[in-house]
Amino acid sequence: MNSTYLQMFSTVTEAGELRLELLEKPMPQxxxxxxxxxxxxxxxxxxxxxxxxxxxxxxxxxxxGSGKGTLLTAPVSAGGLRVMKARMGQTLAVGNEGAGTVVxxxxxxxxxxxxxxVVAAMGGAMYGQYRCVEAAACLPLQTGHTAxxxxxCFVNPLSALCMIETMKLEGHTALVHTAAASNLGQMLVRxxxxxxxQLVNIVRKADQVKLLQEMxxxxxxxSSSENFMAELTDAIxxxxxxxxxxxTGGGLLASNILSCMEAAAARTPGAYSIYGSVKxxxxxxxxxxxxxxxxxxxxxxxxxxxxxxxxxxxxxxAGMDVAGRLRARVAKELKSSFASHxxxxxxxxxxLQADTVRQYYAKHTGEKFxxxxxx
Amino acid sequence: MNSTYLQMFSTVTEAGELRLELLEKPMPQxxxxxxxxxxxxxxxxxxxxxxxxxxxxxxxxxxxGSGKGTLLTAPVSAGGLRVMKARMGQTLAVGNEGAGTVVxxxxxxxxxxxxxxVVAAMGGAMYGQYRCVEAAACLPLQTGHTAxxxxxCFVNPLSALCMIETMKLEGHTALVHTAAASNLGQMLVRxxxxxxxQLVNIVRKADQVKLLQEMxxxxxxxSSSENFMAELTDAIxxxxxxxxxxxTGGGLLASNILSCMEAAAARTPGAYSIYGSVKxxxxxxxxxxxxxxxxxxxxxxxxxxxxxxxxxxxxxxAGMDVAGRLRARVAKELKSSFASHxxxxxxxxxxLQADTVRQYYAKHTGEKFxxxxxx
Numbered sequence: 001m002n003s004t005y006l007q008m009f010s011t012v013t014e015a016g017e018l019r020l021e022l023l024e025k026p027m028p029q030x031x032x033x034x035x036x037x038x039x040x041x042x043x044x045x046x047x048x049x050x051x052x053x054x055x056x057x058x059x060x061x062x063x064x065g066s067g068k069g070t071l072l073t074a075p076v077s078a079g080g081l082r083v084m085k086a087r088m089g090q091t092l093a094v095g096n097e098g099a100g101t102v103v104x105x106x107x108x109x110x111x112x113x114x115x116x117x118v119v120a121a122m123g124g125a126m127y128g129q130y131r132c133v134e135a136a137a138c139l140p141l142q143t144g145h146t147a148x149x150x151x152x153c154f155v156n157p158l159s160a161l162c163m164i165e166t167m168k169l170e171g172h173t174a175l176v177h178t179a180a181a182s183n184l185g186q187m188l189v190r191x192x193x194x195x196x197x198q199l200v201n202i203v204r205k206a207d208q209v210k211l212l213q214e215m216x217x218x219x220x221x222x223s224s225s226e227n228f229m230a231e232l233t234d235a236i237x238x239x240x241x242x243x244x245x246x247x248t249g250g251g252l253l254a255s256n257i258l259s260c261m262e263a264a265a266a267r268t269p270g271a272y273s274i275y276g277s278v279k280x281x282x283x284x285x286x287x288x289x290x291x292x293x294x295x296x297x298x299x300x301x302x303x304x305x306x307x308x309x310x311x312x313x314x315x316x317x318a319g320m321d322v323a324g325r326l327r328a329r330v331a332k333e334l335k336s337s338f339a340s341h342x343x344x345x346x347x348x349x350x351x352l353q354a355d356t357v358r359q360y361y362a363k364h365t366g367e368k369f370x371x372x373x374x375x
Numbered sequence: 376m377n378s379t380y381l382q383m384f385s386t387v388t389e390a391g392e393l394r395l396e397l398l399e400k401p402m403p404q405x406x407x408x409x410x411x412x413x414x415x416x417x418x419x420x421x422x423x424x425x426x427x428x429x430x431x432x433x434x435x436x437x438x439x440g441s442g443k444g445t446l447l448t449a450p451v452s453a454g455g456l457r458v459m460k461a462r463m464g465q466t467l468a469v470g471n472e473g474a475g476t477v478v479x480x481x482x483x484x485x486x487x488x489x490x491x492x493v494v495a496a497m498g499g500a501m502y503g504q505y506r507c508v509e510a511a512a513c514l515p516l517q518t519g520h521t522a523x524x525x526x527x528c529f530v531n532p533l534s535a536l537c538m539i540e541t542m543k544l545e546g547h548t549a550l551v552h553t554a555a556a557s558n559l560g561q562m563l564v565r566x567x568x569x570x571x572x573q574l575v576n577i578v579r580k581a582d583q584v585k586l587l588q589e590m591x592x593x594x595x596x597x598s599s600s601e602n603f604m605a606e607l608t609d610a611i612x613x614x615x616x617x618x619x620x621x622x623t624g625g626g627l628l629a630s631n632i633l634s635c636m637e638a639a640a641a642r643t644p645g646a647y648s649i650y651g652s653v654k655x656x657x658x659x660x661x662x663x664x665x666x667x668x669x670x671x672x673x674x675x676x677x678x679x680x681x682x683x684x685x686x687x688x689x690x691x692x693a694g695m696d697v698a699g700r701l702r703a704r705v706a707k708e709l710k711s712s713f714a715s716h717x718x719x720x721x722x723x724x725x726x727l728q729a730d731t732v733r734q735y736y737a738k739h740t741g742e743k744f745x746x747x748x749x750x
Contacts, residue, residue: 050650051649083674086641087649274467275425275685278688293630293670293672293673294670294671294673295671296671296681297668298660298668303683303685305682305683306671306681307679308676309677310677313653313678
């Protein structure tokens with residue numbers, strides 16, 4: 001085995017420059033409870049790109065150098081630097097999840113049991129050729145499943161499953177989801193179907209409506225429709241949804257979902273209350289596809305909430321048993337409910353080319369890129 | 376006893392008119408578990424004015440008629456009518472809380488035990504000369520305390536106490552409060568002092584800073600200061616506050632509080648996380664002094680929430696035991712921690728005069744009006 005390996009790091013400098021580059025690191029040795037994974041496939045999720053690119057202006061990104069000397073740079077505005085203050089000057093490892101083959105193990109029984117197996121793992125620093133991880137944190141894939149099959153085992157599948165867990169934990173009975181034609185959105189459609197959970201899908205385009213309807217989704221609302229608010233209210237009334245997950249974050253969408261939940265609640269006969277409906281209505285923002293400010297018009301009484309939602313925080317709250325149950329389900333349904341499709345496969349060097357970066361940075365619905373660090 | 380009494384009602388008509396008027400109602404008879412209270416003092420809280428005035432344009436309000444035929448009218452815009460749709464055409468009783476003398480009782484032991492006593496009650500329809508209420512919902516005042524002393528027993532005192540209860544229930548250890556020079560804000564200063572809870576007060580004016588400092592408040596920040604964000608961050612860092620209560624609702628204030636909480640958290644040594652600090656940061660909006668939209672810039676990671684907060688909803692969540700404990704404390708500290716001061720005392724007819732309405736509708740900090748329905 002080599003004595004070094006390449007890994008991707010991101011730095012925001014005090015001079016206002018983002019630097020994304022490959023650094024040569026000494027090959028790590030697994031401790032007793034760890035395994036060394038040769039990373040073979042690791043996806044570029046929207047949630048990875050915050051750490052990769054900070055608040056840099058990617059339209060002005062440039063690539064210099066070649067091979068392991070490849071460097072992507074991009075300017076960061078003064079406003080971006082203020083927000084990025086806590087990370088300034090730090091060289092951050094990037095990449096949340098990935099999969100590959102266990103090529104060395106520690107001497108614990110669990111670690112040794114994974115020797116030679118294909119496993120998936122989440123935990124950061126995955127955009128590299130090798131990664132030491134705790135054996136207990138690995139998800140062994142079923143026989144016949146490849147690293148590419150399992151590369152996106154965690155972020156999207158667990159997020160979709162944890163949306164349903166959040167729904168149950170917080171006493172709701174149906175869901176609203178935005179950017180619903182995304183990779184994650186399609187998983188959510190499939191698992192809501194098999195679990196009998198009513199789901200209202202919000203998309204922006206007619207072809208996305210068609211895509212989800214062809215998958216069997218019952219409630220699909222197009223936010224570009226001029227009757228969007230009325231159609232969303234009808235769907236919310238039909239399903240009883242009082243919980244939404246919003247991937248976009250900015251603008252009026254979260255507020256509009258709450259308005260429609262309130263309008264749907266007002267259709268249920270009962271005394272008028274000046275303080276609005278009593279049932280708590282919640283929208284969690286789990287992404288930032290729209291980086292503009294969130295605007296809440298508050299025309300929905302007093303029993304409402306909007307907040308950030310982050311998978312690791314929710315898993316910590318739900319506890320180990322829930323996490324274990326959900327991981328087992330992902331492994332079992334990896335090529336059905338949780339299948340991912342990739343637009344392109346990139347080497348570590350290709351992932352630093354400015355034109356390629358601009359392509360995946362655009363986060364077009366349904367597009368997803370995979371890094372294959374051994375390529 | 377008279378066979379009828381006068382009570383204030385509010386209606387928003389389909390034609391776009393707000394009507395606030397007195398109606399003559401038959402004197403109610405208490406059931407077995409009820410008492411009949413002669414209402415002698417009932418405050419006009421900001422939270423009453425939503426039901427009283429809907430979304431009407433009070434600058435254009437007019438009063439016609441006189442005596443019990445007095446009628447206040449004001450135009451409601453098309454936008455206001457959309458928001459008020461659920462109440463349109465309904466004649467709503469107004470006034471959340473009040474106090475007075477029990478003049479008749481049902482035959483239950485509890486009801487009979489209140490005969491002749493001065494009690495406070497919350498439950499709506501208080502802007503009238505009489506009100507039947509459940510004996511169990513009454514708070515008997517201590518000997519020597521008058522109806523005027525007890526008129527504001529519930530909304531402000533219980534809100535202030537329940538802010539501290541919310542803090543404990545949700546795992547926070549200090550508070551931020553806006554519009555902190557208000558009647559409620561001053562109560563909160565007093566009870567935080569006696570309970571040893573650290574409190575960051577946000578006010579808008581230098582004389583309000585002085586007022587709270589003279590009361591002994593340690594952290595008072597002026598949002599009109601050009602160093603507001605830095606000063607607020609310092610105060611939040613010193614107190615460890617991760618929970619705020621905002622009476623204003625509109626604009627950037629809630630978002631700015633979250634930004635300062637995040638900046639304060641970033642001062643604590645620890646690894647940088649691209650997803651922000653892990654401790655949940657929450658701002659509850661409990662009023663709408665600023666009716667403009669709430670703008671959230673989301674520059675504070677993923678562990679944050681903003682939501683509506685309503686006293687009855689919180690009391691329902693906290694349970695009967697907590698409510699009983701808090702009510703007992705209010706009765707005990709009625710003339711110390713929970714003393715209210717009134718700008719003016721109005722008869723029911725005076726409360727319908729357009730110029731007077733504009734005065735209390737302005738909700739100037741520290742101004743509070745009392746209706747004395749027997750006047």
